[in-house]
Amino acid sequence: MKIAILAGTRPEVVKLAPVRAALAARTGLEPVWISTEQQGALNAQALETFGITPDIRLDPPSPERTLGGRFAQIMDRLDDVLGRLEPRLVLVQGDTSTTAAGAMAGFARRIPIGHIEAGLRTFDLDQPFPEEGWRCVVGQLAALHFAPTEAAVRNLLRGGVARDRIHMTGNTGIDAVRLSGARATPAPLVNGLRRVLVTVHRRENWGPELEQVLAALVLLRDRVADIEIVFAAHANPALRGRVDAALRGQDRIRIVEPLDYLGFLSHLKSATLVLSDSGGVQEEGPVLGVPVLVLRDTTERAEAVEAGVARLIGTRTGAVVEAAVDLLTREPERLRMVRAVSPFGDGFAADRIADILSDWSPDRAPGGDQIRAAV
Template sequence: MKILTVFGTRPEAIKLFPLLHALRDDPRFESRVCVTAQHREMLDQVLAFAGIVPDHDLGLMRDRQSLDTLNARILVEVGGVLEAERPDWVVVQGDTTTAFAAALAAHYHRIPVCHVEAGLRSGDLANPWPEEMNRRAIATFAALHCAPTGLAADNLVRESIERERIHITGNTVIDALLWARERVREAPESTRIMRELERRFEGRRIVRISAHRRENFGHMREIASAIRRLSQRDDLAIVFPVHRNPAVRDVMQVELSGLDNVALIDPLDYPNFVRLLDIAHLMLTDSGGVQEEAPALGTPVLVMRETTERPEAIAAGTARLVGTDPERIVNEVTRLLDDSETHAAMASAHNPYGDGQAASRICDLLKEAPR
């Protein structure tokens, strides 16, 4: 059975490489890989670390290209790959423009779609944007829905998806994280960037920052204001891998440069990211994936959004919504820094996102599921 997996961003690559490893090692499948390179450098870092060599590299990244242009280019180019490969299944992950356009191309070519990490919902089409629309649209024509949690599966049932096409698999991001942590421990030289920062900030607790969501582009100065206030603490070090988008980078460079205990660094490759996740005292983020990854390593997460498509983390107590108001951010971070019981409760709460065996379950489903 030929499986074509299509992805284009670093988060997709992280969440799909465990499945690609499983498909590669399973004699039941011929695995083919197509990348759109919606992200380029960050994608390539993960591919190299995971040992994944694409069969098709479309190289569609362009500076400042609009979503409609990117979507159209992916739709056409992936369509050409489908004509050449004629796979039995197309696998997409999550809610990116690549996932949506590739799934739509497969639908146009009457090839069944397997949606990994299906069923996430915030309930608000504008938040996160455009991801909420992308994942809802993919659900309307996917043939196989691999939901990470029971709540995600329930979301699909409420949208009238056939129950027999919905399966709870856990999230492949946990598979990836556990695999990567072992590799990092075996090869500390792979995390040179973080080892240097650890020496620089020895004796201080580390807060890891990430901010890149489009709906937060208008709130970057508020986020920077909160970080600047937190940086006044002598017991704290802030590590901020700054997204390359000018809407993020330009603001943060102006607002935060020159602060002794704030490290504004380039986006980390995956091994260094895993190391930072492992040593951070807490995470302050607007990312979706970090809400799943950090709890697996016992790191509390404060989410700079008003809604999340990962309410399981909120319910489990591993994450908390704090929005983008500087006062609220500072208060919540301070609480976790100064109240050891609150921090311990979040750090020890059960991670609802899986046991590290999601990829093998998806392999079995691809072989057995009706198309």
């Protein structure tokens, strides 16, 4: 059974690489990796890390186009390749433009959709934007929903998805940490200083929110004398320019170039604390026993907050400084968040997905008849 795996961003590559390996190990399943090149260099970096050569590589969407224009380009190119490839199933992951465009292209071609990391919701279309909208769209189109947690299952049921379409598997991002963790040794500390790792890239934080976070980092450096703040830069040039203007040359604040997956795990392993608006970091930090302060007002990964290994703190300067200082100066408080537990699975989600697909047939798939009738 030919299965098209669609990916074009670093998170998709990280979370789909274990799935590709698990499918390839099963008799009768033929994974075909289609790279949309949505993220360019970051996508290539992740493919190299996992030793993946795409079976089909599409032209990248134009950076000059709007969000909708790039989405349309990805969908148009995927429509063409899916028409030629004729897979029995299209697998998409998460909530990127590739995810939603791929699901819509597959649906229009009457090909069943499998959604990995299904059911994540904030129930606020503005946070995160556009990801919340993209995953809601896929939630209506998918024939198979691979949900990472019980909360994700409940969200899908709340959205009207039939129970027999939903499979709780865990999150494949935890598989990636399990399979790659031994290759990432902790990055050396500088002058014995404790490391505070920071990432900011969400679209909703591109405005004044970024300025508030950057101001908070300088104040945090001034308040806690034995830390080094490491800001893992994002490839977006507009964001990078503002980060450089605020932090470049600051004592005990270091900006590092965009890290590959193993490089990021290395820095995370050696961190005392991580501040991030990334969804993936909310999953990876708890596995490695690093407390996560989430630079957002809402999260689709509330399980980490409920487990006590992450805290939602927003982006206001005062709130960021207060939360970080609290954990950096009160070690018992920080240690309560250092549990090295994962509320997102045990690291074997990809095997469960492969087992499910080994027994699955598109002819008797839940929703298969509805898909064909609707089109």
